[in-house]
Amino acid sequence: MVDLGAKTVALVLLLAAALFGGAGRLAWPAGWLLIGLYTAFVGLACATVDPDLLRERARPGHNFEHADALLATCGFLLLYPITLAVAGFDAVRLDSVRLGGGAAFFPGAWLVGAGAFAVGYWVALRAMQTNRFFSTFVRIQSDQGHTLVTDGPYAVVRHPGYAGMLLAHFGIPLLLGSWWAFVPVLAGAAVFVVRIMREEAVLSARLPGYDRYLQTHKWRLAPWVW
Numbered sequence: 001m002v003d004l005g006a007k008t009v010a011l012v013l014l015l016a017a018a019l020f021g022g023a024g025r026l027a028w029p030a031g032w033l034l035i036g037l038y039t040a041f042v043g044l045a046c047a048t049v050d051p052d053l054l055r056e057r058a059r060p061g062h063n064f065e066h067a068d069a070l071l072a073t074c075g076f077l078l079l080y081p082i083t084l085a086v087a088g089f090d091a092v093r094l095d096s097v098r099l100g101g102g103a104a105f106f107p108g109a110w111l112v113g114a115g116a117f118a119v120g121y122w123v124a125l126r127a128m129q130t131n132r133f134f135s136t137f138v139r140i141q142s143d144q145g146h147t148l149v150t151d152g153p154y155a156v157v158r159h160p161g162y163a164g165m166l167l168a169h170f171g172i173p174l175l176l177g178s179w180w181a182f183v184p185v186l187a188g189a190a191v192f193v194v195r196i197m198r199e200e201a202v203l204s205a206r207l208p209g210y211d212r213y214l215q216t217h218k219w220r221l222a223p224w225v226w
Contacts, residue, residue: 018081022088041121050132057136064139071195078188079169087181113174120168126153127161138199140206148209163221
C-alpha cells in the first residue's frame with residue numbers, strides 16, 4: 001500500500017502541476033477548489049474501496065486488453081492533464097490578456113461545475129465500492145473469481161464508473177471558467193465511448209451472464225440518453 005500511496009500523491013501533484021503550470025500562477029481559487037475536491041475523493045476512495053481492488057487498479061494483472069490500455073491512456077491524458085493545462089492557460093493566462101472579458105459562462109457557473117464534479121466522482125466512487133472487479137483496464141479477472149456485478153449503480157446503467165467520471169469532467173470547464181477546456185473533454189469522452197463498445201464486446205464473449213445483462217439493462221451511461 002506504500003507504493004499505491006506514493007503513486008496517488010504523484011498523480012495529484014502531476015495534475016496540480018498541469019493546472020497551475022497552464023495558469024502560470026498559484027493564486028487561483030477555482031484551481032485550488034478543483035484540486036481539493038479531487039484530492040478529497042481520492043482520499044475517500046483509498047479509505048473505503050477494497051484494498052485488493054486498489055492494488056489491481058495500481059498494477060493490473062497480466063492478461064488485460066492491451067488495445068484498451070492504449071485507449072485508456074489516451075482518454076486519461078485528454079481528460080486529466082491536457083484538460084487542466086488548457087483550462088489554466090485559457091481561464092488565467094488568456095483571460096488576463098482579454099482583461100477578464102472572455103472566460104465567464106453565466107453567474108454561478110463555477111458552482112454548477114463544482115456540483116457536477118462532486119456528483120460525478122461520487123457516482124464513480126460508488127461504482128468502485130460496489131464492483132470489486134473495477135480494474136483500470138479491461139480484463140477478465142479469473143485469478144480473482146470474476147463474476148458479473150448488477151447491483152448498486154450497475155442496476156441503473158451499465159457503466160456507472162465511466163458515467164460519473166465523464167459528468168465530473170464536463171463540470172471542469174464550468175468550474176474553471178474555460179470554453180477551450182471543452183475541446184479535450186469532448187475528445188476524451190469520444191475515446192471512452194470507443195472503450196465502452198470494445199469493453200462490452202469483450203465481456204459479452206468472456207464473462208458469463210453479461211449477454212443477459214445487456215438485454216435487461218438498456219442504458220450505458222445515462223437513462224433515456226445512451
